[in-house]
Amino acid sequence: xxxxxxxxxxxxxxxxxxxxxxxxxxxxxxxxxxxxxxxxxxxxxxxxxxxxxxxxxxxxxxxxxxxxxxxxxxxxxxxxxxxxxxxxxxxxxxxxxxxxxxxxxxxxxxxxxxxxxxxxxxxxxxxxxxxxxxxxxxxxxxxxxxxxxxxxxxxxxxxxxxxxxxxxxxxxxxxxxxxxxxxxxxxxxxxx
Ligand code: MG
Numbered sequence: 001x002x003x004x005x006x007x008x009x010x011x012x013x014x015x016x017x018x019x020x021x022x023x024x025x026x027x028x029x030x031x032x033x034x035x036x037x038x039x040x041x042x043x044x045x046x047x048x049x050x051x052x053x054x055x056x057x058x059x060x061x062x063x064x065x066x067x068x069x070x071x072x073x074x075x076x077x078x079x080x081x082x083x084x085x086x087x088x089x090x091x092x093x094x095x096x097x098x099x100x101x102x103x104x105x106x107x108x109x110x111x112x113x114x115x116x117x118x119x120x121x122x123x124x125x126x127x128x129x130x131x132x133x134x135x136x137x138x139x140x141x142x143x144x145x146x147x148x149x150x151x152x153x154x155x156x157x158x159x160x161x162x163x164x165x166x167x168x169x170x171x172x173x174x175x176x177x178x179x180x181x182x183x184x185x186x187x188x189x190x191x192x
Contacts, residue, residue, distance in 0.1 A: 001150065003148065003149070004148065005148050006047030008046065008144070012029040013030060016032065019037065020108070021113075022041060022115040035068055036070060039145040041116075043147040044094065048080040085154075088153060091149060092126065096145060099132050100133070
């Protein structure tokens, strides 16, 4: 098992779409950034990469690279997920907390949960989406996201073979072993 943690923040700016967790939310301000500014998907991408100690979002998608200008952050998440799978892990569950003064996330939380689950190919019940307002923090013009992920090791080839063998009824295994012994004995007598 591996645990991963990610954090991100973006500043609100008038006149751009607001995207959180892959969902576009109707609001007069959006989150400024080189990409689509999806603070939750960025924190999730970092959490996945962190869990397998494979750098961070900037390692693969540097803001200096013009290719990622206005990019859909789902692309970043998919790349991190590919690294996780190549490392032999699968996502068990995700938990997240958003901190923003507005808009209220409650009415959108179920949709964000479903979208994030879909992007990770896991059940919505394995994605926690929580939101708080930044009381006393003075960050009313920013959206902040904290994400933790848990990864489990995928079953390897040897483990799958052992499990397949265990699944075969014992009398079958015994009779196969018996016939092998018999043929070995028979061939030995033939030779001598
Ligand atoms: Mg970011």
